[in-house]
Amino acid sequence: MDPLGPFPQEAAPSTGDEGYVKYAGADWSNAEYIYSGSVNFTHSVASGDPDDKSLLIWTRAEPTQIAAVDVPVCVSYAVYTTADASGTPVTSGTAYTSYDVDFTVKVEATGLNALSLYYYQFANCANSTEKSPIGRGRTAPGADTPVDQVGTQRFAVYSCSNLPFGFFNAYGGPVRKESVDYVIHLGDYIYEYKNGDYGNGASIGRVPLPDKEIATVSDYRTRIAQYRADPDLQENHRIFSWYTIWDDHDVADQAWKAGTANTNDTAFGCSILGVCFSDRKASAVRAWHEWQPMRQIAADDKLRIWHNIEFGKLFDLSLLDTRNYDRDITDLYCDTDYIGMLGL
Numbered sequence: 496m497d498p499l500g501p502f503p504q505e506a507a508p509s510t511g512d513e514g515y516v517k518y519a520g521a522d523w524s525n526a527e528y529i530y531s532g533s534v535n536f537t538h539s540v541a542s543g544d545p546d547d548k549s550l551l552i553w554t555r556a557e558p559t560q561i562a563a564v565d566v567p568v569c570v571s572y573a574v575y576t577t578a579d580a581s582g583t584p585v586t587s588g589t590a591y592t593s594y595d596v597d598f599t600v601k602v603e604a605t606g607l608n609a610l611s612l613y614y615y616q617f618a619n620c621a622n623s624t625e626k627s628p629i630g631r632g633r634t635a636p637g638a639d640t641p642v643d644q645v646g647t648q649r650f651a652v653y654s655c656s657n658l659p660f661g662f663f664n665a666y667g668g669p670v671r672k673e674s675v676d677y678v679i680h681l682g683d684y685i686y687e688y689k690n691g692d693y694g695n696g697a698s699i700g701r702v703p704l705p706d707k708e709i710a711t712v713s714d715y716r717t718r719i720a721q722y723r724a725d726p727d728l729q730e731n732h733r734i735f736s737w738y739t740i741w742d743d744h745d746v747a748d749q750a751w752k753a754g755t756a757n758t759n760d761t762a763f764g765c766s767i768l769g770v771c772f773s774d775r776k777a778s779a780v781r782a783w784h785e786w787q788p789m790r791q792i793a794a795d796d797k798l799r800i801w802h803n804i805e806f807g808k809l810f811d812l813s814l815l816d817t818r819n820y821d822r823d824i825t826d827l828y829c830d831t832d833y834i835g836m837l838g839l
Contacts, residue, residue: 502563503532508620512567514590515551515601516791518784523591529569531621532560538723540617541732542632543739543788545677546804547609547640550574550632550736553788554617557598567591569620574604580616580629589620597716599785610636610645632736633676640807648806649674651735654681654742658703658722659696667727670734678735682742682818684787685718708747710758710770715782723786732788739787740800743818746779751822776819 505528512524534556541553556570569591573584585607592600600617607613611634619625636645651669669675686693687709690702704721705714723729747755758764758772765771770778780797793799798820804812826834 504528504566505531510589512591513588523567530562534619536627540630541788543737544790545634545736547637549605551788552615567593570617574615636807638805645807645809649676651675652679655683657686659694663727666731678737680739683744686744687747710768710775712778719786751825
């Protein structure tokens with residue numbers, strides 16, 4: 496009898512898990528075995544949340560065979576100054592992932608120089624010939640960098656990206672023109688509706704998946720994965736470093752701290768989609784952290800996303816949350832007149 500069971504696995508490398516903090520705190524650094532089969536880097540690569548010394552890099556390494564739930568997938572990563580990812584890497588290591596985080600990988604690449612371009616790539620630890628596309632990222636200037644040294648910095652700013660409304664040409668434009676240095680997304684990276692409720696993508700092959708109003712962690716993962724399969728969005732993530740925050744539709748319409756327009760934690764609110772609001776919100780937040788190359792600001796507070804980046808003496812980029820953490824009143828359509836009286 497095979498002592499390792501029917502799943503493809505081999506002894507884990509001695510380097511351990513250098514990946515960024517997992518959403519649920521999973522730690523594979525002492526894993527005895529790793530998955531030894533092939534992987535697909537299903538959604539290319541991405542980078543985000545750069546400061547003057549580090550950059551988060553991201554990929555998704557999905558096994559092509561069934562993997563044991565207690566055996567992680569291991570990927571290596573390397574960061575270079577050369578566009579073809581050749582020569583001696585600036586930093587490198589290994590990181591583990593599993594079904595628990597939808598096989599996503601986030602690594603904080605540290606020891607980088609400010610205001611510099613870097614190139615990075617992932618590979619399967621079990622077969623180093625299986626490699627991700629090469630990604631590109633840019634660090635931010637240091638907080639004390641004089642304005643003349645910061646120079647001109649170009650940003651693309653996006654929000655409210657609804658797949659069935661049409662094609663994501665706006666994501667592709669800066670890639671083809673090399674016209675920006677960084678990307679900011681202000682939220683509503685996805686929309687939660689089923690097809691036809693807020694846009695109908697049937698005629699253009701952009702029906703949201705799953706085709707229902709999403710509410711579970713599986714739903715949110717599937718919807719984000721579909722958006723990220725869009726070639727323009729995927730290439731924008733590969734070429735530019737992103738700063739991302741969320742808005743209401745990253746959970747659901749008019750999300751606030753105790754509900755949305757159609758769900759809350761009352762018996763009635765839980766009955767609409769078969770999921771109570773607190774569980775729905777936790778699922779959305781979990782999937783967001785898994786798929787976005789953004790820092791988890793507080794390991795014990797998954798709703799804490801706000802932080803500040805100082806672009807030298809030129810400006811501060813303040814990343815805020817005005818929705819999910821502590822908004823205590825919002826327009827739920829049944830109280831529109833009252834909200835209007837308050838002047839909100």
